[in-house]
Amino acid sequence: MIISIASGKGGTGKTTVAVNLALSLENRVQYLDCDVEEPNGHIFIKPKFQSPITVGTPIPQVDKSKCTYCGKCGEICQYNAIIVIKNNVLVFPELCHSCAGCWLVCPEHAISPINRELGVIEQGNKGGVEFIHGKLRIGEAMSPPLIRKVKSKIDSTKIVLIDAPPGTSCPVIESVKKSDFVLLVTEPTPFGLNDLKLAVEMVRSLKLNLGVIINRSDVGNDDVRVYCAEEHIPILMEIKNDRKIAEAYSRGTPLVVFYPEYRVKFQELYREIERRTGL
Amino acid sequence: MKEIVIISGKGGTGKTSITAAFASLTINKVMADCDVDAADLHLILSPKIQHEEDFYSGKTACIRQSDCTQCGKCLEVCQFDAISPDFVVDPVACEGCGVCVWFCPVNAIDFNDNLSGRWFISHTRFGPMVHAKLGIAEENSGKLVTLVRRQAKLLAEKEHLDYIIVDGAPGIGCPVISSITGASAVLVVTEPTLSGKHDMERVVSLATGHFQIPTFICVNKYDLNEEITEQIEKYCHDNNIGFVGKIPYDTIVTDAMVQAKTIIEFSERAISKEIHAMWDKIIRSIDQSY
Numbered sequence: 001m002i003i004s005i006a007s008g009k010g011g012t013g014k015t016t017v018a019v020n021l022a023l024s025l026e027n028r029v030q031y032l033d034c035d036v037e038e039p040n041g042h043i044f045i046k047p048k049f050q051s052p053i054t055v056g057t058p059i060p061q062v063d064k065s066k067c068t069y070c071g072k073c074g075e076i077c078q079y080n081a082i083i084v085i086k087n088n089v090l091v092f093p094e095l096c097h098s099c100a101g102c103w104l105v106c107p108e109h110a111i112s113p114i115n116r117e118l119g120v121i122e123q124g125n126k127g128g129v130e131f132i133h134g135k136l137r138i139g140e141a142m143s144p145p146l147i148r149k150v151k152s153k154i155d156s157t158k159i160v161l162i163d164a165p166p167g168t169s170c171p172v173i174e175s176v177k178k179s180d181f182v183l184l185v186t187e188p189t190p191f192g193l194n195d196l197k198l199a200v201e202m203v204r205s206l207k208l209n210l211g212v213i214i215n216r217s218d219v220g221n222d223d224v225r226v227y228c229a230e231e232h233i234p235i236l237m238e239i240k241n242d243r244k245i246a247e248a249y250s251r252g253t254p255l256v257v258f259y260p261e262y263r264v265k266f267q268e269l270y271r272e273i274e275r276r277t278g279l
Numbered sequence: 280m281k282e283i284v285i286i287s288g289k290g291g292t293g294k295t296s297i298t299a300a301f302a303s304l305t306i307n308k309v310m311a312d313c314d315v316d317a318a319d320l321h322l323i324l325s326p327k328i329q330h331e332e333d334f335y336s337g338k339t340a341c342i343r344q345s346d347c348t349q350c351g352k353c354l355e356v357c358q359f360d361a362i363s364p365d366f367v368v369d370p371v372a373c374e375g376c377g378v379c380v381w382f383c384p385v386n387a388i389d390f391n392d393n394l395s396g397r398w399f400i401s402h403t404r405f406g407p408m409v410h411a412k413l414g415i416a417e418e419n420s421g422k423l424v425t426l427v428r429r430q431a432k433l434l435a436e437k438e439h440l441d442y443i444i445v446d447g448a449p450g451i452g453c454p455v456i457s458s459i460t461g462a463s464a465v466l467v468v469t470e471p472t473l474s475g476k477h478d479m480e481r482v483v484s485l486a487t488g489h490f491q492i493p494t495f496i497c498v499n500k501y502d503l504n505e506e507i508t509e510q511i512e513k514y515c516h517d518n519n520i521g522f523v524g525k526i527p528y529d530t531i532v533t534d535a536m537v538q539a540k541t542i543i544e545f546s547e548r549a550i551s552k553e554i555h556a557m558w559d560k561i562i563r564s565i566d567q568s569y
Contacts, residue, residue, distance in 0.1 A: 010287075011292060012290075035450075037452045038290075038450055038477075038481060040289070040474040040477065040478065078375060078376050079376075098358060099374060099378050101378040104378065104382070136451060138488070139485060141421065141453040141456045143450075166450070167316045167317050167448070167449070168413075168416075169316040169420045173371060177371070190536050191319040191322060194319055195317040202415050205371070206371065220537055221537050243503075250471060250472035250475075252473040
């Protein structure tokens with residue numbers, strides 16, 4: 001079972017849901033923090049990390065002694081990451097998408113792939129939770145390749161929880177695709193609703209099963225509930241706005257540690273997802 | 280002309296509410312929403328669209344089944360697992376690199392431009408605004424961000440406006456890098472939580488270390504955890520970053536949002552005064568250094 005926890009809007013409680021679901025399940029859980037730009041799950045799970053593994057992506061390196069400056073590499077590259085100007089080849093590593101086009105097309109075999117560092121993957125255990133996250137190198141623009149590497153660690157014998165980044169574009173899609181179920185965490189405010197609608201469209205375009213969790217459920221207005229009813233989207237859980245929860249969060253204390261009664265609610269949430277996916 | 284970009288690292292710290300409040304505080308400016316894949320600023324500023332255009336970016340491969348000989352070359356060269364064993368391209372997985380198109384021996388793969396979104400120039404009660412909507416499951420948010428900023432700049436030049444106020448995206452990746460590259464200043468809105476502080480430090484090192492942009496920090500909901508607020512103030516002091524404000528937790532932020540008003544329009548409480556003081560500090564500091 002692979003469950004992704006996503007949201008259009010940031011700060012709605014994705015990590016809270018992922019952490020507390022992980023800590024409430026007695027089964028073997030794998031927690032993949034795919035918010036590689038700003039991973040936060042480790043602050044709450046507190047795993048003991050093994051040494052980080054550096055992750056890279058292949059980019060071209062040109063052997064100028066073999067290059068005839070024919071320009072084919074520049075022609076195939078859609079990203080202007082390699083350009084031939086007179087008797088020089090320029091490579092712009094940050095623009096390269098690692099499509100391999102240039103080294104496949106080079107008739108002189110003058111181009112070979114070298115590694116550009118994307119970031120690191122760290123892995124560690126805590127209780128029954130196997131925790132893995134990616135940390136994007138600061139200055140690196142492209143997170144999807146690192147997210148793919150984090151997801152390559154999926155152990156399908158476990159319950160896999162994917163903590164996705166906010167938004168609705170490529171990093172989110174890379175994180176949630178191939179999930180059995182997507183939990184969209186929102187709040188009942190105009191921003192929450194607007195971004196929930198975008199997230200629902202995104203999940204539906206991927207043809208995935210989804211449900212909504214409303215956090216800080218007693219603020220704002222009723223529009224999120226009305227929208228979910230109209231769209232036949234199940235609301236699977238509500239978490240009240242509680243200053244004590246916010247304060248515990250600020251210190252890195254998980255909700256279920258602070259309020260043990262939530263453990264049962266998260267277990268019920270998981271059973272409901274099992275029922276809905278038939279897994 | 281000065282461009283101030285509001286970012287946060289962590290999502291949901293109050294970027295957009297604060298950006299909208301700034302809109303009520305300055306007359307001669309253009310607003311720009313660069314959080315193009317989950318834009319919210321329009322919900323407060325209620326823009327009336329004056330001009331809109333399609334945004335085309337990137338390409339997607341599409342195999343013509345009638346011409347395909349199923350030789351398997353495309354499957355072999357695709358680095359993105361975007362082609363199924365029965366030779367259909369998954370448009371979401373396709374990176375638009377065109378390598379399959381190039382190597383197909385029978386030219387059976389089309390390569391069409393993507394309509395990735397739309398962008399708008401609008402009128403609001405606080406002046407002009409440039410914004411955009413990235414299509415569902417589309418890529419290239421960074422390029423759309425760059426386009427929104429370029430249009431905002433053109434507009435500011437044309438109308439002789441002094442400031443561009445940009446609502447940025449969460450995170451530290453492509454849309455954030457596109458939002459802050461070459462900006463006059465960055466305001467990081469953080470919150471006093473371990474997550475907020477962790478994410479703030481990453482985005483500050485992007486802005487100051489990587490791009491060397493003058494950076495300011497404010498703490499929203501500072502009274503949620505005053506100990507962490509103090510740590511953030513100390514961090515600013517130690518790293519020579521302008522600490523410009525501590526905004527109290529106040530339920531009127533949500534109340535104002537529900538009524539589609541800025542915090543400044545909605546209330547004269549302490550929170551509004553603090554945001555006003557913060558804006559004055561930022562402007563004074565930028566005007567001095569340029």
